[in-house]
Amino acid sequence: MAEKRWSYKPVPDREIVNSLAKELSVEDTLASMLVQRGIYDFEQAKNFFRPQLQHLHDPFLMADMAKAVERLNEAISQNQKILIYGDYDVDGTTAVALLYGFLSTFYTNLEYYNPDRYTEGYGVSLQGIEWAAEQGVSLIICLDCGIKAQDKVKIAKEQYQIDFIVCDHHEPDDHLPEAIAVLDPKRKDCAYPYKELTGNGVGFKLLQAYCLKNSIPLEKLYEFIDLCVVSIAADIVPITGENRVLAYYGLKKLNENPRIGLKALKEVAGFTSNMTIENVVFILGPRINAAGRIKHAKAAVKLLLSDNFDEALAFAHEIQKHNVERRGHDTRMTEEALSMIEKDDWLVNNAKSTVLYREDWHKGVIGIVASRCIEKYHRPTIIFTKTKETMAAGSARSVSGFDLYAAIEECSHLLEQFGGHKHAAGMTLTIDNIRPFQQEFDRIVSKYITEEQLIPVISIDLKVRLADITPKFFRIINQMAPFGPENMQPVFVTENLTLKYTPRVMKEKHLKLELFEEQTGAVFTAVGFGMVEEHYRKLVEQKYFRVAYQLEENTFNNKTTLQLMLKDIKY
Template sequence: MEKNWNFKPTPTQSDDLQIVGDLVNQLSVSKSMATMLWQRGVKDFDEAKHFFRPQIEDLHDPFLMKDMDVAVERLIKAIDENEKILIFGDYDVDGTTAVALFYGFLKNYYPNIEYYNPDRYKEGYGISNLGIDYAAEIGASLMISLDCGIKSIDKIVYAQTKYGIDFIICDHHEPGDELPAAVAVLDPKRNDCPYPFKELTGNGVGFKLLTAFCIRKGIPIENLFEFLDLAMVSIASDIVPIIGENRILAYFGLKKINENPRTGLKALKQVAGFSGEMSIENVVFVLGPRINAAGRIKHAKAAVQLLLADDFDEALAFAYEIQANNTERKGHDSRITEEALDMIRKDDWLLNMAKSTVLFSENWHKGVIGIVASRCIENFHRPTIIFTKSGDKTAAGSARSVPGFDLYAAIERSAHLLIQFGGHMHAAGMTIEIDKIDEFRAHFDQIVNEMILEEHLVPKINIDIKIDLSEISPKFYRIMKQMAPFGPHNMQPIFVSENLSLSAEPRILKEKHLKLEILDEDTGSVFSAIGFGMVDDFYQGLKAGNKFSMAYSIEENTFRDKTTLQLFVRDIKF
């Protein structure tokens, strides 16, 4: 699939050029490196210091969040009066890590608490009547929801009117026009919430509530920082912007997982066969899918048990169970993805005219439809919703967007055809009556047609800057590596170099990957490069000796105990 190269702005005005020049001198970095810092909003030495060395002291006062004072007062009252508290969290990575963080920390100071994760298949997304009934069974009078609840208006009424159970909601999803009548609703995305940082995860909102609790109770905040590895896993896996508070939490969470990981994460890394230093990307592709697999295939409780485990042998047992779930998940994922892609290829309207993809099969596994939606976008770059049967007459749907397109807004304009929905700009979940899916498909595509821009329908690679290969050195890479943690709004830098050729014949690895020796004809520099899955796209052109431009990132490659810099090919244009 052809990709557009989207070059980030570079300084042209005299003031901006002066900033870059000052950064070069103050930091002893190259002009290219200073330009990349400027692109990330770093304008002087002090900002560079905070960027390269995030400070825990720069986290915001939790009491700036709307309802935080009320939430803390209600939590302390429950503890003072020995009320039973039930911690309720979603079944994905954000929800399970949030439960493990909140319960794991609070149980050190108050034993009369339990936790609960809903069953994806019996209860669906969000606060459930079954969960509330369970709270009543165990005598809980306060429930704290994590990563869900902002739209659970009827559930909060049910809990209060039937059982007299109070709720504190900790969520980060977009609220509706009406907020639930909970004791406190903590969500930075509330229109009336003045909290300065709006992109916390559900885990992050729970973390802020515990921060406020520590302040009020005089508990050393360092005790809470022991749980930052869990906060980091949620930030990485929920694909939220890694700027502001998320950058600080992720930075220190990565230090924790690399220097002194909790028992459960250590066991999961071992079972996954990962032994190196973890990055955000490693968390996204190694830990996140395995933690998610527990709730997708069986029950999310196993993920929480893993994350709370103190005994390594016990943690290993949970890790192996989750690994088996992940293996099963991959099998469903592969089969259903191929079925979904085949449905698109055989439908002329979907293939050639639609601006969106909406598919339904009653036989698809509900636990992987979100992954399948993402796989469809990799092949047909447009907003995608995958439905499967969930109940006698209803279907559950999982939606994913393409960069730049507000999926949530499009679904909101089709809400009259849905039973319920929730989510944000990039991803959403919903329930619909099966006999309304065809009508929804047509209506949703009409809305997407009205809203989407042509540029949204072509995959793009965001390029930081053009450089010559001669600029790449161990020092250049070492400074670039300190720009981590990488993620949305601070992605790993991608470069473009021009007037390239090969200094040796291209090699094919495992029938689909390219191994290349790249020559910069302007400077004479040569670097090894790897292009995964790129044989069909580029082998013939490279073998013919055509000159090219290349988009790439820079990685370290260790082979036979020798570590060298290697280019990771993102795209080639002849």
């Protein structure tokens, strides 16, 4: 197991911390964590701990928003057929369910469409445009895709007289599609103050603007906010700014009064307690994604739009079956991928990246396999599979701090097409180009990646004593949720610890420790999953050590106590 690097967040200025601690009546430790998150005064702390829907920005600050609303109003007033077109992943399917679901409460001349991952591929397809033309569609609103569909948007307009409103959040090219409106906060000429929305989030802003323009109570839109949090969690975007507000209220709705489809999905997954962002990522996200990975994303949209619980349960069971099949592919392909790396001396000893190809790998699972490879070989990874006679599709994942998109862009002369962002991307190329691409990509990665970026990192918030960890301390930390990128659940380090008893081994792999802090006499239970092999012997041999951990509650025999969830141990 590779040694992990502990990266400590900068310790904030003592005066600022003291001033905030006084203003909020909290301990310095908590004030320090808030300053680390950019919170310096009472007002900012209030907005952070108590997000309000009125904190959402004016949607008309987004470039082209007025044009988009005007065209949508025109379509509705003239009873034109509107097609809601979305990508096949969680962000795309939840976005389609959001727009179609909201508009269908008062407008019926609507259709929705998700491309087939295998026959059409990512983004706006010619097949989709031709289908729209056959249905008599006048306006396509595309979600979580379209920013690079210059040629498709042009064909739709010139050949079929179909207008486009693009709602996307991916990096645009220098030339935008010639759509009626291109809504993307990452446009260079867009002054919108928050840049990290999902595709679903951009769709939400369009509906917010539509409501404001037409004096529709925003409460009607907020009924769909649980779809926003599912996209935010699954797309791994920062939980800051507007995403934090949408995630906060989305989780509230998901836990108190979710839409029928999400309620059915939770039930089929056997999940009964309150969901966190992490639960959405690992429980709801993969199941919704499985529809598009194994069969067709339409099944996920049908589930999310369902208003009959029995019908929704049937869809959820179908999706659950797809998810079980997806897990089978995932396990087999991951084993094959890791075996390919281990047998290749260059990949093991010299490469700074992983690029693998097998023609029989399941296209719907290659992104997951890329992530699994990174868990063992911590470096940018791309997994390719055959799609047509001479073509392959790839899914790429990055490591913390490395701009994957920029590296792929430098190899674009070997690609047919590509798209994505810093952390994840997709691409197609000819099979003949895979080997040259592998060499060129590794050359580019080697040029830019630092040695530090190739070591798994644990980001540490603060050093604390065990004696400082109280139920009140834990309660306030919990109020910092929802946790996710750029507002992760805090990780603490405590030093100079020793064991009160011999380590306990659970299920041959996991450690249970009673940690003792001699200076203060504090004792805490700690659990370390999968840590036996690496740490048992060292713990028995070493007297003192330090641990990195998160806090959680453990309820056993109706008694709730705080325990430490170990991330790493150093000696």
